[in-house]
Amino acid sequence: xxxxxxxxxxxxxxxxxxxxxxxxxxxxxxxxxxxxxxxxxxxxxxxxxxxxxxxxxxxxxxxxxxxxxxxxxxxxxxxxxxxxxxxxxxxxxxxxxxxxxxxxxxxxxxxxxxxxxxxxxxxxxxxxxxxxxxxxxxxxxxxxxxxxxxxxxxxxxxxxxxxxxxxxxxxxxxxxxxxxxxxxxxxxxxxxxxxxxxxxxxxxxxxxxxxxxxxxxxxxxxxxxxxxxxxxxxxxxxxxxxxxxxxxxxxxxxxxxxxxxxxxxxxxxxxxxxxxxxxxxxxxxxxxxxxxxxxxxxxxxxxxxxxxxxxxxxxxxxxxxxxxxxxxxxxxxxxxxxxxxxxxxxxxxx
Amino acid sequence: xxxxxxxxxxxxxxxxxxxxxxxxxxxxxxxxxxxxxxxxxxxxxxxxxxxxxxxxxxxxxxxxxxxxxxxxxxxxxxxxxxxxxxxxxxxxxxxxxxxxxxxxxxxxxxxxxxxxxxxxxxxxxxxxxxxxxxxxxxxxxxxxxxxxxxxxxxxxxxxxxxxxxxxxxxxxxxxxxxxxxxxxxxxxxxxxxxxxxxxxxxxxxxxxxxxxxxxxxxxxxxxxxxxxxxxxxxxxxxxxxxxxxxxxxxxxxxxxxxxxxxxxxxxxxxxxxxxxxxxxxxxxxxxxxx
Numbered sequence: 053x054x055x056x057x058x059x060x061x062x063x064x065x066x067x068x069x070x071x072x073x074x075x076x077x078x079x080x081x082x083x084x085x086x087x088x089x090x091x092x093x094x095x096x097x098x099x100x101x102x103x104x105x106x107x108x109x110x111x112x113x114x115x116x117x118x119x120x121x122x123x124x125x126x127x128x129x130x131x132x133x134x135x136x137x138x139x140x141x142x143x144x145x146x147x148x149x150x151x152x153x154x155x156x157x158x159x160x161x162x163x164x165x166x167x168x169x170x171x172x173x174x175x176x177x178x179x180x181x182x183x184x185x186x187x188x189x190x191x192x193x194x195x196x197x198x199x200x201x202x203x204x205x206x207x208x209x210x211x212x213x214x215x216x217x218x219x220x221x222x223x224x225x226x227x228x229x230x231x232x233x234x235x236x237x238x239x240x241x242x243x244x245x246x247x248x249x250x251x252x253x254x255x256x257x258x259x260x261x262x263x264x265x266x267x268x269x270x271x272x273x274x275x276x277x278x279x280x281x282x283x284x285x286x287x288x289x290x291x292x293x294x295x296x297x298x299x300x301x302x303x304x305x306x307x308x309x310x311x312x313x314x315x316x317x318x319x320x321x322x323x324x325x326x327x328x329x330x331x332x333x334x335x336x337x338x339x340x341x342x343x344x345x346x347x348x349x350x351x352x353x354x355x356x357x358x359x360x361x362x363x364x365x366x367x368x369x370x371x372x373x374x375x376x377x378x379x380x381x382x383x384x385x386x387x388x389x390x391x392x393x394x395x396x397x398x399x400x401x402x
Numbered sequence: 403x404x405x406x407x408x409x410x411x412x413x414x415x416x417x418x419x420x421x422x423x424x425x426x427x428x429x430x431x432x433x434x435x436x437x438x439x440x441x442x443x444x445x446x447x448x449x450x451x452x453x454x455x456x457x458x459x460x461x462x463x464x465x466x467x468x469x470x471x472x473x474x475x476x477x478x479x480x481x482x483x484x485x486x487x488x489x490x491x492x493x494x495x496x497x498x499x500x501x502x503x504x505x506x507x508x509x510x511x512x513x514x515x516x517x518x519x520x521x522x523x524x525x526x527x528x529x530x531x532x533x534x535x536x537x538x539x540x541x542x543x544x545x546x547x548x549x550x551x552x553x554x555x556x557x558x559x560x561x562x563x564x565x566x567x568x569x570x571x572x573x574x575x576x577x578x579x580x581x582x583x584x585x586x587x588x589x590x591x592x593x594x595x596x597x598x599x600x601x602x603x604x605x606x607x608x609x610x611x612x613x614x615x616x617x618x619x620x621x622x623x624x625x626x627x628x629x630x631x632x633x634x635x636x637x638x639x640x641x642x643x644x645x646x647x648x649x650x651x652x653x654x655x656x657x658x659x660x661x662x663x664x665x666x667x668x669x670x671x672x673x674x675x676x677x678x679x680x681x682x683x684x685x686x687x688x689x690x691x692x
Contacts, residue, residue, distance in 0.1 A: 103516050104510070104516060106514060106515065106516065107514065107515055108516065225657065226656055226657040226658065251652060253648065253651050253652070254651065254657035256657045256658070256660070256661040257613060257614070257661060258613050258614035258617075259610055259613040259614065262517070262518075262608045262609055262610050262611055262613065263608075263611065263613035264518075264604045264606060264608050264611060265416075265599055265603040265604050265611070265613075266613065266644075268603065268604055269412050269415065269416065269644075269645070269648060270648055270651075272408070272412060273408070273412070273648045273649060273651075273652060274652075276406075276408040277652070288517055288518045288608040288609075288611075291518055291520040291604065291606045291608070292604045292606075295604055295605060295606075314520055314522065315522060316522065
């Protein structure tokens with residue numbers, strides 16, 4: 053029995069080794085495949101994404117941002133798409149080896165990787181979008197978003213559209229950073245309808261970011277209490293929130309990209325992050341010599357917006373497209389925030 | 403009001419996937435196989451049910467495919483633990499890890515998306531009286547399993563295999579075939595649990611969407627001492643604790659505290675049941691595993 057056991061172990065180890073080798077080759081191949089370089093003689097930019105770009109709107113915007121930066125400087129751009137943690141590391145290394153003028157990285161996944169590389173290559177300029185390193189480095193610039201401004205506007209829409217006078221939010225975790233998606237929603241609703249009741253549920257649990265069944269139940273607890281407008285800020289759980297709202301004839305609000313297509317007639321509007329704006333403006337400021345700083349992008353800079361305030365509302369399948377009167381009021385609020393007349397409290401500000 | 407029909411409905415919805423998986427785990431436990439691969443088998447069921455329902459348009463075929471796929475996946479444990487005499491715990495953990503990677507990979511290759519596959523036209527299971535047919539099936543399965551184990555000769559032999567495999571073998575019962583049988587059955591049940599989660603509780607697939615429910619099922623097996631009724635009560639306890647936790651948030655309790663509700667309940671229940679068990683003499687050796 054023992055000998056048989058050992059042999060099967062050896063077979064298993066061999067199989068595992070082969071699988072590892074195969075995936076390693078895959079990762080390397082993927083990188084070559086997606087290295088799309090375009091001609092030119094000016095500046096060179098490299099974008100490293102944490103995931104495959106595919107249908108990911110958030111990353112597609114980042115790609116279009118680097119494309120317009122390359123066009124403006126008559127330069128070249130490369131896009132390295134990662135598929136997992138290992139390829140993220142490899143891609144950053146490959147980008148550093150090629151030494152372009154600016155390496156752009158999107159997502160919190162890169163904060164630690166960049167911190168290591170920035171120390172080793174002090175001449176290389178890095179731009180991290182939607183995250184930042186914990187320590188500041190002279191050659192690392194960060195572009196972050198003021199999501200709370202957009203969430204505030206979505207809350208105003210909810211306050212205007214709510215029939216029950218109760219608007220709620222389903223958030224991922226009860227931390228200041230995530231409260232940016234729920235507290236301003238309540239504040240926005242109360243700004244336009246002072247008597248609005250507000251409440252937030254946090255998904256929590258073992259994997260708060262992808263437990264859509266749990267997010268759906270959290271939304272149900274709000275809906276059963278008469279809440280008819282729900283901000284969905286539960287990552288993958290958002291789809292569960294939409295299902296719950298749809299079943300009860302209530303309305304929901306999405307984040308990051310246009311999620312109205314997931315549940316047409318249920319999703320009212322979305323707080324969108326314009327990654328393209330952050331990438332393009334971020335590159336400009338790095339080239340202008342402002343490095344090692346963190347710049348935040350909100351309504352004023354066009355880094356945060358609502359689907360309803362962007363071009364193409366009518367084809368967005370969003371409920372807000374049928375409520376031009378509400379949009380007009382929300383636009384007025386936006387202008388007040390842009391001009392500085394109105395400030396939105398940031399739950400993450402310490 | 404705190405106790406209302408909504409709370410009960412919410413608890414019962416949370417119960418179904420955990421109960422189905424836990425029943426499978428309990429049967430394995432009775433046959434002397436410690437099955438902690440429930441989470442992985444359930445996740446395989448989730449993906450297969452969504453993929454099949456999407457391509458055929460029939461959620462029923464999705465349920466069937468999920469049961470078959472998870473049963474096929476459970477062969478890893480059957481072959482590894484029964485035929486090759488490997489460590490069931492190691493195999494179970496490997497199955498859970500593999501399922502996360504495999505379903506993410508398949509999601510990318512089959513649907514070309516990452517993270518979540520969700521489409522308004524994906525057909526989910528119909529609701530009868532607020533529950534999917536699989537929920538009713540899970541309750542019936544508790545009764546069937548309880549009867550089989552206590553009254554049927556098959557159940558008696560199964561318990562014999564778990565408690566004293568050598569004695570069972572000398573009486574002409576082949577432990578291996580019984581163990582294969584229950585592992586495959588647990589695969590079917592976990593497949594149904596996955597289908598319930600992905601086509602019943604919600605109608606979509608998300609990477610790692612089982613989110614620890616298979617582990618809760620493992621704990622329910624232990625807490626319920628691998629008896630179908632005990633497992634039902636344990637799983638119900640989890641369902642209620644979770645649903646009540648959601649309510650407590652509404653009353654202003656912080657999320658970190660309500661998150662702990664199911665675990666506090668588990669610890670409390672474990673403490674109570676073991677304290678009671680200690681006072682009584684043991685009737686069954688629970689350490690009889692091959």
